[in-house]
Amino acid sequence: MTNSTPILALEGVHKHFKAGRNTIRVLQDVSLSVTQGEIVCLVGESGCGKTTTGKIIAGLSSPTMGKVFFEGQDVRHLSGEAFNAYRRAVQIVHQDPYASLNPTQTLYRMLSFPLFRHRMVRTQSEARARVLELLQLVDLTPPEDFIDKFPHQLSGGQRQRVSIARALTVNPRLIVADEPVSMVDVSIRVSLLNTLSDLQRRLNLTFVFITHDLAVARYFAWEGRIAVMYLGRIVELGSAPEVTAQPQHPYTRALITSLPEPDPQLTRNKQRIGLRSEDIPSLLRIPNGCAFHPRCPWHVPTVCDVALPELARTESSSLAACHVTAQTAQHAAALAAQAQESN
Amino acid sequence: MTTATPSLPQARRFTLPRLGGIWSAIRRHPSGAIGLFGVTFFLLMAFVGPLIIPEPKVNVSARSQPPSAAFILGTDNQGKDIASQIVHGARPVITVALLTGILTTIVAITLGALAAFLGGLFDRVVNSAANFVLTIPYLVAMTVLASFIRLNSPITQALILTLWSWPVLMRTVRAQVLSLREREYVEAAVALNLGTPHIIFREILPNMASYIAISMILAMTSAIYAQIALITLGLVPLSDLNWGKMIFSARTTGAIYIADTVWFILAPVLAIALFQWSLVTLARSIEDVFNPRLRSGA
Numbered sequence A: 001m002t003n004s005t006p007i008l009a010l011e012g013v014h015k016h017f018k019a020g021r022n023t024i025r026v027l028q029d030v031s032l033s034v035t036q037g038e039i040v041c042l043v044g045e046s047g048c049g050k051t052t053t054g055k056i057i058a059g060l061s062s063p064t065m066g067k068v069f070f071e072g073q074d075v076r077h078l079s080g081e082a083f084n085a086y087r088r089a090v091q092i093v094h095q096d097p098y099a100s101l102n103p104t105q106t107l108y109r110m111l112s113f114p115l116f117r118h119r120m121v122r123t124q125s126e127a128r129a130r131v132l133e134l135l136q137l138v139d140l141t142p143p144e145d146f147i148d149k150f151p152h153q154l155s156g157g158q159r160q161r162v163s164i165a166r167a168l169t170v171n172p173r174l175i176v177a178d179e180p181v182s183m184v185d186v187s188i189r190v191s192l193l194n195t196l197s198d199l200q201r202r203l204n205l206t207f208v209f210i211t212h213d214l215a216v217a218r219y220f221a222w223e224g225r226i227a228v229m230y231l232g233r234i235v236e237l238g239s240a241p242e243v244t245a246q247p248q249h250p251y252t253r254a255l256i257t258s259l260p261e262p263d264p265q266l267t268r269n270k271q272r273i274g275l276r277s278e279d280i281p282s283l284l285r286i287p288n289g290c291a292f293h294p295r296c297p298w299h300v301p302t303v304c305d306v307a308l309p310e311l312a313r314t315e316s317s318s319l320a321a322c323h324v325t326a327q328t329a330q331h332a333a334a335l336a337a338q339a340q341e342s343n
Numbered sequence B: 001m002t003t004a005t006p007s008l009p010q011a012r013r014f015t016l017p018r019l020g021g022i023w024s025a026i027r028r029h030p031s032g033a034i035g036l037f038g039v040t041f042f043l044l045m046a047f048v049g050p051l052i053i054p055e056p057k058v059n060v061s062a063r064s065q066p067p068s069a070a071f072i073l074g075t076d077n078q079g080k081d082i083a084s085q086i087v088h089g090a091r092p093v094i095t096v097a098l099l100t101g102i103l104t105t106i107v108a109i110t111l112g113a114l115a116a117f118l119g120g121l122f123d124r125v126v127n128s129a130a131n132f133v134l135t136i137p138y139l140v141a142m143t144v145l146a147s148f149i150r151l152n153s154p155i156t157q158a159l160i161l162t163l164w165s166w167p168v169l170m171r172t173v174r175a176q177v178l179s180l181r182e183r184e185y186v187e188a189a190v191a192l193n194l195g196t197p198h199i200i201f202r203e204i205l206p207n208m209a210s211y212i213a214i215s216m217i218l219a220m221t222s223a224i225y226a227q228i229a230l231i232t233l234g235l236v237p238l239s240d241l242n243w244g245k246m247i248f249s250a251r252t253t254g255a256i257y258i259a260d261t262v263w264f265i266l267a268p269v270l271a272i273a274l275f276q277w278s279l280v281t282l283a284r285s286i287e288d289v290f291n292p293r294l295r296s297g298a
Helices: A050-057 A080-089 A107-117 A124-137 A156-168 A186-202 A214-220 A240-245 A250-257 A264-269 A323-342 B018-028 B030-047 B082-088 B090-118 B120-135 B138-148 B154-180 B184-191 B196-232 B243-252 B259-290
Strands: A008-019 A022-034 A039-043 A065-070 A090-093 A174-178 A206-211 A225-230 A233-239
Touching: A008 A050, A022 A050, A022 A065, A022 A233, A039 A050, A039 A214, A050 A090, A050 A174, A050 A206, A080 A090, A090 A156, A090 B184, A107 A124, A107 A156, A107 B196, A124 A156, A156 A186, A156 B184, A186 A214, A206 A214, A214 A225, A214 A240, A225 A240, A225 A250, A233 A240, A233 A250, B030 B082, B030 B090, B030 B259, B082 B090, B082 B243, B082 B259, B090 B120, B090 B154, B090 B196, B090 B243, B090 B259, B120 B154, B138 B154, B138 B196, B154 B196, B184 B196, B196 B243, B196 B259, B243 B259
Parallel strands: A039 A206, A039 A225, A090 A174, A174 A206
Antiparallel strands: A008 A022, A008 A065, A225 A233
């Protein structure tokens, strides 16, 4: 993957919502950079801020604090054509295929509006040819059968493909896919995911893939990275194989061990991590120190409930925000240094 | 795999099968058909009828007659044919109702959609204006207005009526737009940078089309009541013949006390009631015409 300026970067992004007298801190100090052609999965349970992060990346919501950089430029200072370029370069595919397509438009209308608007086609016949091409691209074949249909005539999976085709109309470089398969039938999830990764490879797209399902993340982002979020913060960030094989943060570990494996023997014998509490704390009362400490089995009193852990290197090459793993890593590093000295 | 062969754009262009939609909606709801029939009947009566049926003439030898073969609905105290008066008195009422309905809808949609979209100061100003208008009892205001504005042209009447009818529809349009703009397809349109006019007119308003049509019809019905009230109370110059004037005359000449001339007052009242009922019945079945689910008929 290229190592030039990242296509998109978040730096210390906070997002607060006001609810009456309360302030809900949905995102706190989120930093993440995405390079061209990469797949980054945001994983976490509901309310952890994945979707808000996606919306901020897509420019549909602006951060309360912190900065968003598109190709190294602060998006707040983009204007005119530069802003339009950013808007076109980053597209979003929503979670609910039943809410994301306008029920009053046929697929042709829906997909040709952006083409005309951005002067990518001039005549109706050009537009039609391009729309057919796009439908083909998302595996709605034969496209002639679909082009004049209304959304209500399609299944959930087909609608989701239309949603992807609509995002592709403006030749984007980055697509924020917000749980694109969570609301479609399990039976067609894999084929939808395959279409997405196929598109990613063919068009050299960058994906920010949001999901609550680690199994989906593992499948889709095998060559990419996974960012695990908990209560508005990234708690672990690393390459997909590493995060899933050697989870460093106890929360990631809990998520991984709760995944059912195809082999029942394996699932049964899996070492489950015992959480101290099943309940996610309210966003209105985020615990002090490490937000995970009330549930964490490794909780160290007077450390975890006081100080906020930073994302730091761990024993593996991924980053994790945990006091305990940080200490183990330090300890291991010290041991390694000792071993070297004695040699 | 299938090769991408974009078929040549056929002559089959995208068209809204509106007429077919109306037809299938009628078949699905016979009451809607009755409403449509009623409205068509009244429109024809108002705009074509006067060309066929002669104007009512004063006829001293046939005063206050009960219904008969010559005069289907009898005659009034001047010997004028009541049936013919109904035909000739329809147009002013219906014209003002149509104008008011259209004007109210345009004003309410523009202000409501903009208030919801722009928010801030504009939203507050529009809302305060609406609240202000809603607190003024309109008949009292009309009485005052009528004393120094000549309400004789249909346009002025429609404008004055619109002044009092836009707030209710504006508020509901605003509420609907506020809810629709949060839809994900609107968000997708924002991400695709399609522009605010596109979002309002192509993404949001089509989803409110049936609602708007129904509101327009209902605005027409209230415009009729308001107008008749003004005329019956004598607040509008009585130069033209219309249903309101008929009620006014029937009341002031004591027609309501004579059994033979009861049709003088009953006929306009029934005409208004029937026309209103047709409009409301039509409005009820209009939902289907705009619903793409039912429209496509696939």
